[in-house]
Amino acid sequence: MVRLLLLLLLFYPLQAAAQEVRFEASIEPASVALGEHATLTVRISGTESSFPDPQMPEVDGLILQPAGTSRHIEIINGRFSSQVAHTYLAAPTRAGRFAIPPFRLRLDDTLYTTEELALTVTPGVSVPSPPSAPSENSAPAAAGRLLFVEAEASPRKAYVNQPIHYVFRLYHGVQLRGNPRYEPLDTTGFISRDLEQQAYTDWVDGVRMSVSQAETVLFATAPGKYSLGPTRIQCEIDPYSMFNLLADVDTGDLTLAGRTKNLETRPIEVEVLPVPAQGRPESFTGAVGQYTLRGYLDREKVKTGEPVVLTITVEGQGNVEMIDDIKLPPFPGIQAYDTESQSTMGDEVRGKKTFKTTLIPTEPGARVLSGIRFAYFDPEAEKFEELSIPDLELEVTGPLAAGRAAKTASKPPSPEDTPPAISEQGLRHIHTGGRLSRERQLLRQPVFLIVLAIPLLALGAVYGKEWLARLRHGQEPLWRRSRALATARSHLKKVADYAAIPQAVHSYLADRLNLASRGMSLRELRQALASRGVSEELGRELTGLLEVAEGARYGPGDPRSAAAAKDRPAELGRKAAELLRKLEAVAP
């Protein structure tokens, strides 16, 4: 890819700008253990199209080995700039502090130098863990390939239960189609924990490559020699990617695109040592790592027989899930019961395990819980460490626990224990002579519940009626108005003589239309009705009916039609009711 870009540059006229050269060096990390290596990078940048290689200094006890060169060229608005990075691996052969003299670069009779670099090498215990050599299918990038894998394990010599980091990386400078099929590491003999996968880019021999990294933490369960891997992966190279075509030209691998590639790492040998048998503290239960210990009681003051919970937390780096119960020493006057534990692991190889034990004091007095210890083996320091919780104070009040508390304090109860003996003369005799009954709960008797409801109903009736009356009184006009037709029809239905008809009609007009019609002439009444929106025809019908009723009431009777006359008020009443119904419909 870089070569192609260099070729492209030939087609552009170059105008050399003022000579601007930067020459600098850096090393990372600045401190390594013996057996590890640091990466030293020398960067040259400027407007030249090419730079000579820098002169490498010699350092006693440090091997500097070239590990590749990367070039980067930019043309922005016709302005040319380039950058070259030379990478060296700095491998110390002894511990100590190294001063790496400046690198030199001679360019057009000008000598450029970098600053002096420092590297500290500690004796350490780390075992060198260079990247595993790729297999046939996974040639390294140095060989000019754009797709390869590597794996590394650290440390390669570990103790049982010590975390071993196994890192697998897939480098690809070509576009892949779909997700590669990853065959996980065989972790037989280990407890494994996969950490979060990472994806990033990295420069390898001047080529920018995508890196997919999978990391697994392994805890060996038994000593011995183990082989980690090979780890296999299958990827398909995208045949349609222009990028891949260009990449093929660069690498000369014309058959790369569109092919499925099977890659695998070489197995890595690791040696697992047993935790030393000598110097093991009594409280050691197999924990390996670096931990802290703390504990507390949920109460400081209890009565005899009351439970109190002792919480112990172990936290730190290592496989906390493998930590067994913490052995508690005997606490005089306190019965300790079984322990519950709960562990949580963090993102890294850190975790926390909490042990909760129920304690029941059986004797009163000031109690001190001491001697709670936890030991672990520190693989880095290669020695055992023992932690202890500061004394916990518990004040126990009250009498001795009931029954045989004192006995149970020294010996855990078991199902085989016989029941306690009954006092010789304490038990009082049975009751006799009574008649058996089936005493029932009152609250479950329906009759009782019904009786309970009676006062509520009575109160509701009395106060409800009172409330309604008060409501009616407070809204009398509205009440009368709403009830006007019903009242008038009720009166007209049982009308016995002509006098009742005008009375009912006038009452209706007063209630419904708020019209004092009793003293009005029929003409005035018609006018008043018209002013309230009642049609003239309906007004005339109503006044006509009132005229008939008043006439019949005060006019001379016809003895021949006495029987017919008896029926006429009822008929007239029905007519009046019909008229009032019509009036109701049109009244405002």
Add this chain to the structure above:
Amino acid sequence: MMRIVLLLLLLLAAPAPAQEDYEKANTAYSKGRFSEAAELYRKLEAEGYRDAELYYNLGNAYFELKDLGRARAGYERARQLAPRDADLAHNLALLRTELRDNEPDPGALVRLAALFTENELVFVSSLFYFLAAGLALAYSRRRNEGFLWGVAAALVCLLFVGGLLLCQKLGQPGRPAVVIPQTVHLKNGPGREFTDSIPLHAGTLVQALRQQGDWREVAALERVKGWIRSEELDVLD
């Protein structure tokens, strides 16, 4: 008519089969045949008899048989019906001295409520309720302020007695229950596969909480919760 009355009197006078069994059980107990007595008492209980004396005697029979769990259950049931019975209080106190687990103090109000039966509290509450309702009705007839004060006083009394009743029914987190086996380990979950928690012993009063399959969660010794098989527990309804 006279004949019918006589027949009814004869029927009432004749001992019912259950009563005969009860007397047989009492006789068996008096003669030291506690197992037989306990069986007969249990039979009567299964027939639906809910009697303080029956439960007391049943508790005694089991106490004699050294079955503290069932004895405690009998006494507790008797106490619900006759909470102020002196003999019962004595025997229950005696049984408590034999218990191996300490039970928490339920609190003054619950202890006060336990001095009365549920029916007593319901009855007295009802009396105050009727009194308050009657006074309120009287006030509707004659607007005398004295009636209102009477209503207020009756309601205060009703609240107090009703509160005791609530304490009795709801004062504990669950339903009272008695541990039956001599020793049983609470489990940390509803199954044998869960780890053991603290052990409980026969006769310990616990609070029965939720049920899950054949397992029941209980609150014991004030602050400890765990699971126990339902058959190892006698829940006092």
